[in-house]
Structure formats: structure tokens, C-alpha cells
Amino acid sequence: MISCYELGHQPFHLASLSAMLEQSGYAPVCVDTSIDSLSDEAIHQARFVAISVPMHTAMRLGEQVAQRIRTLNPTAYICLYGLYALLNADHLLEQHTIDAAIGGEYEVPLCQLIAAVEQGKDDGIPGVYSRGHISGPWIQRTPFIVPERDHLPALDRYARMERGTETRVVGYTESTRGCKHTCVHCPVTPIYHGRFFAVPADVVLADIRAQVAGGAQHITFGDPDFWNGPTHALRITRAMHQEFPDLTFDATIKIEHLLKHRQFLPEMKELGCVFVVSAVESLNNRVLQELAKNHTAADVAEAFDEMERVGITLRPSLLPFTPWETLDSYIELLNFFEQGHFIEHIDPVHLSIRLLIPPGSAHLDTPGSSSWIGEFDPTAFGYRWAHPDPRMDELQKQVATLVEQAEQMGSDAVMTFFQIKARALAMKGEKLSAFKAMRQYGERKELPHLTESWFCCAEPTSNQLCARRA
The missing domain is CATH 3.80.30.20 (tm_1862 like domain)
Structure with a gap:
């Protein structure tokens, strides 16, 4: 899970998603590239990469990160999530920079997508826009849980x-x-x-x-x-x-x-x-x-x-x-x-x-x-x-x-x-x-x-x- 920029704040959009992923049994690795480097080793190890793009600056930086990941680890599944993800999905999917995008209340669709990718499927998930499935934003109430911040920078x-x-x-x-x-x-x-x-x-x-x-x-x-x-x-x-x-x-x-x-x-x-x-x-x-x-x-x-x-x-x-x-x-x-x-x-x-x-x-x-x-x-x-x-x-x-x-x-x-x-x-x-x-x-x-x-x-x-x- 990668954050590129959240206005100088500890990334809320990593913390919120981390909590739900951990509740589902996953152990996400979080990197905030605005203050820490994303190592080649971490990229090579990743099977699934979620990049948070809650604002325009994060979107522009996120594309650069996605391109680097695609070059170093071509088989990694890359998903953008957040406010700007769905707005820019068409172009990035066409360029094969990403594999999916989620807009709106992203936590539930993203957890479902990870489970589907584990099973070799990624199409037809409500709220997930991919090359094989067109979807609008997921605007359903999220089962809110307390954000998980233990693995984020101080x-x-x-x-x-x-x-x-x-x-x-x-x-x-x-x-x-x-x-x-x-x-x-x-x-x-x-x-x-x-x-x-x-x-x-x-x-x-x-x-x-x-x-x-x-x-x-x-x-x-x-x-x-x-x-x-x-x-x-x-x-x-x-x-x-x-x-x-x-x-x-x-x-x-x-x-x-x-x-x-x-x-x-x-x-x-x-x-x-x-x-x-x-x-x-x-x-x-x-x-x-x-x-x-x-x-x-x-x-x-x-x-x-x-x-x-x-x-x-x-x-x-x-x-x-x-x-x-x-x-x-x-x-x-x-x-x-x-x-x-x-x-x-x-x-x-x-x-x-x-x-x-x-x-x-x-x-x-x-x-x-x-x-x-x-x-x-x-x-x-x-x-x-x-x-x-x-x-x-x-x-x-x-x-x-x-x-x-x-x-x-x-x-x-x-x-x-x-x-x-x-x-x-x-x-x-x-x-x-x-x-x-x-x-x-x-x-x-x-x-x-x-x-x-x-x-x-x-x-x-x-x-x-x-x-x-x-």
C-alpha cells in the first residue's frame, strides 16, 4: 500500500484501508513515498499494489510510482484508489499503467478485489473499474472501523x-x-x-x-x-x-x-x-x-x-x-x-x-x-x-x-x-x-x-x- 502525498499529513487513506485489510486477515506493508523511499526489493516482492490518490498531486506522483512498479515487477496487480482514481482510470488502463481503479468508498471493493485476485479473477466486482469491467464509484456506507496507524511513519x-x-x-x-x-x-x-x-x-x-x-x-x-x-x-x-x-x-x-x-x-x-x-x-x-x-x-x-x-x-x-x-x-x-x-x-x-x-x-x-x-x-x-x-x-x-x-x-x-x-x-x-x-x-x-x-x-x-x- 502506497501513499504519495496527503498535504503533509500522516496518510489517513493508508490507515483506513489498513484497518479493514488487517480485519480480513492480511498484513499490508505501508509506504509513504512523500517521506520514505520505496525500495526495489519491496516492489519485487509485491503481488498486489494499492496506490492512494486522494488529490491531484497524489495522482501525478502516483502515476510515476505505478510506472516504476510496472517496469520492475510486470506481473504485480496495480490498483489506484481514492478521489482521483476513477476520474483518470480510462487513460491509465489503456496505457496498461494500472489494472484497476476504485472511487468513492474504496475499502470494501478493494478488499473484495484482493480476494478475487488471489483466486485469479478480477472482473465483475461492484465498484472496481478494470479493463474487463466498467464500474462507477462505490457509494455505499462503509462499515467504519478505527484506522490502523501502527505501521505508518511517526x-x-x-x-x-x-x-x-x-x-x-x-x-x-x-x-x-x-x-x-x-x-x-x-x-x-x-x-x-x-x-x-x-x-x-x-x-x-x-x-x-x-x-x-x-x-x-x-x-x-x-x-x-x-x-x-x-x-x-x-x-x-x-x-x-x-x-x-x-x-x-x-x-x-x-x-x-x-x-x-x-x-x-x-x-x-x-x-x-x-x-x-x-x-x-x-x-x-x-x-x-x-x-x-x-x-x-x-x-x-x-x-x-x-x-x-x-x-x-x-x-x-x-x-x-x-x-x-x-x-x-x-x-x-x-x-x-x-x-x-x-x-x-x-x-x-x-x-x-x-x-x-x-x-x-x-x-x-x-x-x-x-x-x-x-x-x-x-x-x-x-x-x-x-x-x-x-x-x-x-x-x-x-x-x-x-x-x-x-x-x-x-x-x-x-x-x-x-x-x-x-x-x-x-x-x-x-x-x-x-x-x-x-x-x-x-x-x-x-x-x-x-x-x-x-x-x-x-x-x-x-x-x-x-x-x-x-
């Missing part, structure tokens, strides 16, 4: 939570699977189609308990939206705080939910929530409508005010390069963060993110999409598209390069922000001194954050991809 080898001079070891868990929302650009949408499942609270708490025993001082709840079921989320965090009062946490919550359930925010603060990630994406209302985000630019401003009032840091994720963003609205986005003194709330990489359209994307089914979506690019696992304003495509390339260089050099994030703004204004023939703007920005905030930059629906450059775990 938590202190992964990302930390930093708050001022304090550094905390981070654990990761999920209280729900899927999402009840259907944002058009989200990879969860073509797999779950608006469905989600709550993981039993006792299973989540047992997983947290095991990670605390392993050194965790902070927990990331990695649900696509922690408040898909706010009552469920509060039940878990209340019990967690009662047992571990010094444990802090973060979660991902929609702007829509932060405002709708704002009455819960003070309690979240008391329970140990130090920051919330929210997929703001853009402040251009046309973009937000095209993405079906169900919030407006005014809602984002209100959410920032509300979170400031409560004392929980809001860390927005952004998707500023889409066909509907304009140069003016991109600059307005930058102005919002500068004028609100919110620059420290974002990682510079978010200002470079370009819309990714993977196979199966809901964008492919939207009216008029054929006018702007081009051919499929197998090397990028997505469809090509060009912005109607060529300046925006050029700006995205410049920003991506600038951010990559800044990360490699350890540059000041606020300076990087103003260098990005200078590039954007230059596209309009205007000038900005990044040094002068940085001096005028004023006192810096020291906000809680993870040491691994968060991004999901991204189209990173190849160098950014390789630098994620540098």
Missing part, C-alpha cells in the same frame, strides 16, 4: 501547526465522507454527487485518541466540509475537548456554513479551534456563480468580520485563475487582502492556482463548456483551456514561477504578495514598488497555520509538484 515526521513561537505535532482524521454540496469545480462532485456519510463519533474519537498517544497535539479534520453535519461535528469536538482539553484543532468549513451556523463559532473557539480553512476561491461574483459556491463577495467580507470577532483565524483557499476571472477582479482580490490587513491569512501559492478540469468534471456538462474547454492532456490529467484574455494566462505563469522561487528561497510571504500585485498591475501598464508597499502595510500578524501549504483543486507546475514535500 506523526512528528509530518507537518506541524505553528502559532507564534509554539509548534505542535499534527494528527489528521475525517468525521464525514463525501459532501452534500456540488460545487462545479470540486473533484468530490463527480464521485459523490451530493451524498455524504457520517463516520460514527466513537470511531473518530478512537482515532484521535490513538494519535494523541502517538504525540499529536493538534488535529486537522480533513472533511470536505466539517459542517455538512454541524451537530455531528460539535458532538465530536465536545467529547474531544472533554478528554483532551489542551488539544487544538482546525477544520474546513464553507463560507455559507460559517454564516448560517455562526452561533456555534464561540463554542468552537472554546473547544480549541484555532483556524478554519474555507474555499473562498474568488471575490468575483460571476466566478462564484459559475462555480456554484453559494456565497458572494459580500459574504466573504462578513465571514472575515465574524471570525475576527470570535477570535478564530480564517484561512481562505483561492482559485483566482478561471475563465471568468478578469485582470481587474484579480487586482480587486489582492486589494481586499491588503486593505483588510489579511495578507497573512493566505499562503502565496493560492494566488497562483489555475482551474483544473479532470475527466468527469462537472464543468464538462455545463452549457457552453465546449466553447472554452479544449482537448484532454494526459500528462496533466486534465482538459486544456485558455483564458479569453491572454494577459491572464501569462500572469498565472508569472505568479506560479514567482511563488515557486519564493518558496525555494524562504522569502517573506508579504513581500511575495506585493511582488505578485506588482506583476498584476504591470499587465495594465501600472507600476508598484513592492518594497514600498510592504513597508506601508504595517504591523504583521502571527497567525496559526500548518507548515504545509494547503491546496486541493490546483494545477501546479511540475516544479511545484516536486517541491511539495521538500
